[in-house]
Amino acid sequence: MNKSWWKILAVLLVLFSIIAGFLFHVPAKPILNETIRNIHFHVPMWFSMIVMLTISFVYSVRYLRNSNENDDLMAVESANVGIVFGVLGLVTGAVWAKFTWGEAWSNDPKQNSAAIALLVYLAYLVLRNSLEEEQKRGRISSVYNIFAFPIMVVLLFILPRLTDSLHPGNGGNPGFNTKDMAPELRPVFYPAVLGWILMGVWITNIRYRIRKIENKTLGEN
Amino acid sequence: MDLFNQIKFLIRKEIMLELRSKYALNGILLYVVSTVFVCYLAFRQVSSAQTWNALFWIIMLFASVNAITKSFIQESRARQLYYYTIASPKAIIISKIIYNIFLMILLSMIALGFYSLVFNNPMGDPMFYLLSVLLGSISFASIFTMISGIASKASNGGGLMAILSFPLVIPLLVVLIKFSKNAMDGLDRSVSYDEIGVILAINVIVVTTSLLLFPYLWRD
Numbered sequence: 001m002n003k004s005w006w007k008i009l010a011v012l013l014v015l016f017s018i019i020a021g022f023l024f025h026v027p028a029k030p031i032l033n034e035t036i037r038n039i040h041f042h043v044p045m046w047f048s049m050i051v052m053l054t055i056s057f058v059y060s061v062r063y064l065r066n067s068n069e070n071d072d073l074m075a076v077e078s079a080n081v082g083i084v085f086g087v088l089g090l091v092t093g094a095v096w097a098k099f100t101w102g103e104a105w106s107n108d109p110k111q112n113s114a115a116i117a118l119l120v121y122l123a124y125l126v127l128r129n130s131l132e133e134e135q136k137r138g139r140i141s142s143v144y145n146i147f148a149f150p151i152m153v154v155l156l157f158i159l160p161r162l163t164d165s166l167h168p169g170n171g172g173n174p175g176f177n178t179k180d181m182a183p184e185l186r187p188v189f190y191p192a193v194l195g196w197i198l199m200g201v202w203i204t205n206i207r208y209r210i211r212k213i214e215n216k217t218l219g220e221n
Numbered sequence: 222m223d224l225f226n227q228i229k230f231l232i233r234k235e236i237m238l239e240l241r242s243k244y245a246l247n248g249i250l251l252y253v254v255s256t257v258f259v260c261y262l263a264f265r266q267v268s269s270a271q272t273w274n275a276l277f278w279i280i281m282l283f284a285s286v287n288a289i290t291k292s293f294i295q296e297s298r299a300r301q302l303y304y305y306t307i308a309s310p311k312a313i314i315i316s317k318i319i320y321n322i323f324l325m326i327l328l329s330m331i332a333l334g335f336y337s338l339v340f341n342n343p344m345g346d347p348m349f350y351l352l353s354v355l356l357g358s359i360s361f362a363s364i365f366t367m368i369s370g371i372a373s374k375a376s377n378g379g380g381l382m383a384i385l386s387f388p389l390v391i392p393l394l395v396v397l398i399k400f401s402k403n404a405m406d407g408l409d410r411s412v413s414y415d416e417i418g419v420i421l422a423i424n425v426i427v428v429t430t431s432l433l434l435f436p437y438l439w440r441d
Contacts (some may be wrong), residue, residue: 119388130375
């Protein structure tokens, strides 16, 4: 029980953000109108994706240092969950863009960068599939993961700031900061971010444990 | 032998190998020239500066993937093992990167020359465009060398190379295209300083991570 408090917290926070996100009062802004509610769903997906991919990076580094196969499992499972969050982020973003910018794909640098970042991690999975032997697979895919991560950081955080973007906080606009956001959104937004990140960690944890059991039964047979 | 001497010898070895079996080098040069010619026959004439620039970088992208894929796959396992016993992994990756930079510069100069010969286009700031092509070849060489090392470990290295490298090279390509477009339009040079900074920063990141990671990659 005392170990599962954060899982309960995750469920409560996500439930709260869904209910509050749909029902609470939001500021009426031109163009955005009621679609502003999407901020509680779209943005947390990206935060969670970045957290999951960072976890994957950290575990890849650990794998190269100690060759413990569990670290490799953790790296690939957090990358998997990160990719799911990334896809959800793209989908929620596309729906939002359809209503506010007019088209689902508006050639926005952040949108493009996010799609490319997903390609990088899908390539990571393809690379894993093409390697048969476990230790070699772990080592080489870890090398690719670590090599790709800094480039992805450039892609997601530096390039969109160099060009004009429809997203807030780009193209010379002030960055994403607490001052830009309407105060009434914050009590829902922050819990949503934390809730979804915890959710991601939880899903990764479950998948990691399933893989470990699978490996164990494989070894016994 | 210290690192510097090892690198010098390994680069000499690469160049000698290349000159002895000229087919690889000639093959890649022929590849560029025929791609440009295919594009010429398909397009006939490029109307806008933007298309001209984009087409050039696409040709460069495919040519450089083709040129650099072989840098690790070409060598037999036994020979690689031999290098690893006599040289440090750092020396091997640095020498490969430097050799590939030379190769890419040669390749890009020929590509640019032939490309601007067939597709005639007024250039605002030719020297700066040349700089963008040079920076582009250096960056392609540094990224693709490491990726080709990774891809060579998998069973179908050649096919994997494109999948692994394209998404990683896109950020660079976006910045390069913007930089070279600025040069084509003859904008003031200070406009492009941001882009040059980002390209150099990406190169520094890529070379450092390659140096850190290559020792883990080659051990089999």
